[in-house]
Amino acid sequence: MIIGKIARISGPVVNARGMEGIKIRDLVRVGELGLVGEVIEVQGDQVSIQVYEETDGLKVGEPVKSDGKPFLAELGPGLLGMIYDGIQRPLEIIRDQTGNFIARGATGDPLSRTRKWHFVPTVKAGTPVAHGDVIGWVQETRAIQHRVLVPEGGAGKILKIKEGDYTVDEPVAELDTGQKLFMKQLWPIRRPRPIVQKVAAGVPLVTGQRIFDVFFPVTKGGSAIVPGPFGSGKTVTQQALAKWSDADIVVYIGCGERGNEMTEVLTEFPHLEDPRTGQPLMNRTVLIANTSNMPVAARETSIYTGITIAEYYRDMGYDVALMADSTSRWAEALREISGRLEEMPGEEGYPPYLASRIAEFYERAGRVICLGSDRREGSVTVIGAVSPPGGDFSEPVTQNSLRIAGAFWGLDARLAYSRHFPAINWLTSYSLYLDALQEWYTHNVGTDFLQMRRELLEILQKEDELKKIVQLVGKESLSEPDKLLLDIARTIRDDFLRQNAFHEVDAFCPLKKQYYMMKAILVFYEACRRALGTIPYEGILKFPGWEQLSKMRYIPNDQIEAFFPKLIEELSQKELKIVAS
Ligand SMILES: Nc1ncnc2c1ncn2[C@@H]1O[C@H](COP(=O)(O)OP(=O)(O)O)[C@@H](O)[C@H]1O
Ligand SMILES: [Mg+2]
Structure with a gap:
């Protein structure tokens, strides 16, 4: 145990003396209250510490203790469904102990010490094992089998292993080296968990959100950023993704945003059902809450705690999606700590290492071959x-994130203001994953899926050009085909891209429905264009198809096959019959 003394206190940063032997990133307990902190600078026996809890009341001379280990996330069955703060203290348990807030210095085990899990071995005595090998599993929730992995440094032959009910503190197996294996393991959050290698990702994260799945998809293992001003829909978007995307596991980090936004998540999620499994959504979710009223340094850590948990489930072979709302608050925490350390500031006061920290974070995304003797892939x-x-x-956090993320979903204040939600700007947003996903979409949705996507985007781009002309010389100067294009573009925007996150049906749109909706619009556009030669533009505006298209997003998901093929048939034929008669 290293024991020093507080020398200076500056907000969340505390300096201590007499800390010989301490290393950067070691976990410390600060003051009489034992506040949790992390060493971020070492000079001889003097250290700077970022403290994860409010520091008022601390006094110079109070003790600072450390056992010389970094902050370790606790990983094992029981993570799913939990709500943690940035340093993995379970909010519920701590609340029960201390009332409605987290008392300073409070501790709580991330995983229950008393709950028993039924462990089923998958290897026998005599099997040689090493880091990353699966030795057995427990049914963590109804949909998720938690694979028990050999931890780093564990290598040998299995001496004993037995099916049965265990707590996370009881060994489930023993190696011939004498080492005992548990369902729980520890991991330093700032170090990426090792893998065999990253591999190319060719499967989309299906989100049920049309603007993402059709226009700007992200792969399972890819990364995307959602920048936008206040009120443009970042939180609603992130929550929609957490609810509806087809990941096996979701880690949701509420980082530095207003407390009431997190309250919504905390009260709403436990009541929601996963549309794919019919199971409670929380059964696949881990929530990490570090809202704006909670200490700034823990906000910095919440990102790493979250991604470590995500990597842990990836290592079992699962597809994990992590949402962080908002990374800007994390960067601001970094800036505040850096300021307290009196480091040389870079752009807009952020530390010069902002870019590398952002890059390191996004680089922990990926599709990988997991460690272990059986071949598993996870993402x-x-x-x-x-x-x-x-x-x-143009500010540094957006710019540095943009450089590394593969998809850019730019929220637009003007769209939000006109209540076009999700307010993603379709002209400036992009995805670099389309080539990688081409084959998947072709095989799994439709051979013409990407072709239709291209046509829709082209119409919207043409609309943008035409609108500039209309501003100059008025709509009357346009040709009839161009007028028609503007009407179809409006249909694409209003009836396809707009998606109400709060509507029972519209909130989640299956890929097949997205496909049919695109097809319906394009088939109708084609029919209208053909009709233009025969009947006047005003007559085309009276086609019942416009009305039908405006309702299709509310067709319930269990009626898709009964409804859409008929609609598409009608839209392509009927209008023409009107024309012919
Ligand atoms: N997809 C959506 N569907 C319906 N309403 C939305 C959608 N996205 C955003 N909104 C509206 O915009 C408001 C602000 O969104 P929010 O996500 O809280 O913004 P931000 O997090 O960017 O500050 C929401 O309260 C909601 O009324
Ligand atoms: Mg928000």
Whole structure:
């Protein structure tokens, strides 16, 4: 045990003396209260510590203790469904102990010490095992089998292993080296968990959100950023993704945003059902809450705690999606700590290492071959919200995130203001994953899926050009085909891209429905274009198809096959019959 003394206190940063032997990133307990902190700078026996709890009341001379280990996340069965703060203290348990807030210095085990799990071995005595090998599993929730992995440094032959009910503190197996294996393991959060290698990702994270799945998809293992000004829909978007995307596991980090946004998640999620499994959504979810009223340093850590948990499930062979709302608050925490350390500031006061920290975080996303003798693949997809001050995307956090993320979903204040939600700007957003996903979409949705996507985007781009002309010379100057294009573009925007996150049906749109909706619009457009030669533009505006298209997004998901093929048939034929008669 290293024991020093507080020498200086500056907000969340405390300096201590007499800490010989301490290393950077070691966990410390600060003051009489034992506040949790992490060493972020070492000079001889003097250290700077970022303290994860409010520091008022601390006094110079109070003790600082450490056993010389970094902050370790606790990983094992029981993570799913939990709500943690940035340093993995379970909010529920701590609340029960201390009332409605987390008392300073409070501790709580991340995983229950008393709950028993039924462990089923998958290897026998005599089997040689090493880091990353699966030795057995427990049914963590109804949909998720928790694979028990050999921890780092564990290598040998299995001496004893037995099916039965165990707590996370009881060994489930023993190696011939004498080492005992548990269902629980510890991991330093700032170190990426090792893998065999990253592999190319060719499967989309299906989100049920049309603007993402059709226009700007992200792969399972890819990364996306959602920058946008206040009120443009970052949180609603992140929550929709947490609810509806087809990941096996979701880690949701509420980082530095207003407490009431997190309250919504905390009260709503436990009542929601996973549309794919019919199971409670919380059964696949881990929530990490570090809202704006909680200490700034723990906010910095919440990102790493979250991604470590994500990697842990990836290592079992699962597809994990991580949402962080908002990475800007994390970067601001970094800036505040850096300021207290009196480091040389970089752009806009952020520390010079901002870019590398952001890159390191997004690089923990990926599709990987997991460690272990059986071949498993898993993925971590990272989706980070960014809140640039004033909505100015040229600021450092947006720019540095943009450089590394593969998809850019730019929220637009003007769209939000006109209540076009999700307010993703379709002209400036992009995805670099389309080539990688081409084959998947072709095989799994429709050979013409990407072709239709291209046509829709082209119409919207043409609309943008035509609108500039209309501003100059008025709509009357346009040709009839161009007028028609503007009407179809409006249909694409209003009836396809707009999606109400709060509507029972519209909130989640299966891929097949997205496919049919695109097809319906394009088939109708084609029919209208053909009719233009025969009947006047005003007559085309009276086609019942416009009305039908405006209702299709509310068709319940169990009626898709009964409804859409008929609609598409009608839209392509009927209008023409009107014309012919
Ligand atoms: N997809 C959506 N569907 C319906 N309403 C939305 C949608 N996205 C955003 N909104 C509306 O915009 C408001 C602000 O969104 P929010 O996500 O809280 O913004 P931000 O997190 O960017 O500050 C929401 O309260 C909601 O009324
Ligand atoms: Mg928000």
